[in-house]
Amino acid sequence: MEQGELIPHLFRTEFRKITAVLCKYFGIGYIETAEDIAGETFLAAIETWPYNGIPPNPAAWLYTVAKNKARNYIQRNKNFYEKVAVAIKDQSTESYEQEIDLSSQNINDSQLQMLFAICHPSISTESQIGLALRILCGFGIEEIANALLTNKETINKRLSRAKEKLRLEKVAIEFPPEKEISKRLEPVLTTIYLLYNEGYYSESQNSILREELCMEAMRLTLLLLENEKTNLPAVNALYALMCFHASRFPARKTNNGEIILYQRQDETLWDQELILKGAYYLKQATQGTVLSKYHIEAGIAWWHTNKADTKEKWENILQLYNQLLQLEYSPVAALNRTFALSKANGKKEAIAEAEKLQLTNNHYYYTLLGELYMESDGKKAKQYFEKAISLARTTADKQTILKKIDDL
Amino acid sequence: MEEYALIMRHQDGQKIASPEQMQIWMKQTMDWIGGIAAQNKFVSGTGLPFDNAKVVHSNGVITNGPFGDIKETIGGLITVRASSAEEAAEFAKGCPVLQGEGNTVEVRKIAKNDGVH
Secondary structure, three states: OOHHHHHHHHHHHHHHHHHHHHHHHHOHHHHHHHHHHHHHHHHHHHHHHHHHOOOOOHHHHHHHHHHHHHHHHHHHHHHHHHHOOHHHOOOHHHHHHOOOOOOHHHHHHHHHHHHHHHOOOOOOHHHHHHHHHHHHOOOOHHHHHHHOOOOHHHHHHHHHHHHHHHHHOOOOOOOOOHHHHHHHHHHHHHHHHHHHHHHHHOOOOOHHHHHHHHHHHHHHHHHHHHOOOOOOHHHHHHHHHHHHHHOOHHHOEOOOOOEOOHHHOOHHHOOHHHHHHHHHHHHHHOOOOOOOHHHHHHHHHHHHOOOOOOHHHHHHHHHHHHHHHHHOOOHHHHHHHHHHHHHHHOHHHHHHHHHHHOOOOOHHHHHHHHHHHOOOOHHHHHHHHHHHHHHOOOHHHHHHHHHHHHHO | OEEEEEEEEEOOOOOOOOHHHHHHHHHHHHHHHHHHHOOOOEEEEEEOOOOOOEEEOOOOOEEEOOOOOOOOEEEEEEEEEEOOHHHHHHHHHOOHHHHOOOOEEEEEEOOOOOOOO
8 A cells, every 4th residue: 555545544444443442531521632642643654654664554653652642641741740749639641651552452342431421311412422532433523524425613513512522521431341231222223323324325425435334334333243232233233234234335326416206216236235235234133023114125135136026026015114113203214114105005095194294394204205106196186296205305306396297 | 283092992702713814803903003103193012812812800709801791802002103083093094994884993192190190
């Protein structure tokens, strides 16, 4: 790898490891310190490598520099306490006596523990996603802003408020006790799930960045799966779900980045390896008695990996949506359920059910109604599509609906 | 928004249906409940299979089956959210149990723990 690519590459893989270990080492109140030290470490690499050449083991070099910088920081801090604030008698410096451990075991443990800490209920889900992207995925502030369709100031504010909150709450960076793991995993899985969805359904034009969000969500899930304490059925189900969706990445975009809807995708482009991987994890997920929403959604996604319209497929998808909605309502699930109903039980029944949903500020709702009427009443279908266009926010969405009007 | 129980009553629970018929009813019931859940009005539900049912009488005698001198029995119940008993009754109308002649769905408001009820 050329030097020009090496540092960004290492930044991607090593920044988050150094940050997580240092966060764990310093404690939740020092996230920013950890980020700064990790950042300065890379700065040192940029400043010296071009002159001294790339060290034989670049990652080890970074770890050594990070350790030294952390030690210097502690030393300065100690001096501060000893000289300026003797009266305070802060004991926290004592715990820094031990060595900073950048072994792969401690890196993994620290990242997992940080994942639990970040997904603390005291901060909002959007803050959790932002912090996860920053600390566990090593994203820059600008990248996070682009990925979440907002600006740098908003993200900066959001992250510093969240860090402050975690500090005030004195959130511990540790594994939850065995008995609590399932419960504490819930918000963790929610955050990872939303991070994935953010990438999968985002309106951002930057498709590389979007796929990267999905990959990061999958990486975090894998981190949970690799630890036997968190290798639980719901985590396997979530991973399966992500594999099934990710298998369609190569097929869901035109060359100019327009979204291709499921029905129009070229299924020969679907990644069979990921589908098989998903099936493996879904099988793993069925061990035990827990039926999470991820199990149901993975089941639905599995049925979608076979494009052929069979009665069996849509009947199964319908029943899975029936179950999912009983577990947790969402407008998307309600709309998808109604679509499955039209495939399994016919359009007439689906229209009657769709009209009861009354999701009148949702453009997908009118798109669905338009589709259901396409065969029986073209005029009505057109009216619904037009209503959908008036509610759609992005040009991509508007174009997709316009195409449907053309099909009439 | 209030919560209502929809109680499914079979006029004759001893009638035996074929497995195929049972499967059709099962699907219809799941679709009916799914339709309510799709409107975000489903709270909870439970089927009440007849197998292994017992009836405890006031004299302490326990008999098998839900059927005593009368054949009428309860087949299941679901709880829904609705703004009125009328809306809850609309949900009840779609219940597949009503396809059986003489069967009924009883709509009952769930008492709140507010000290009034």
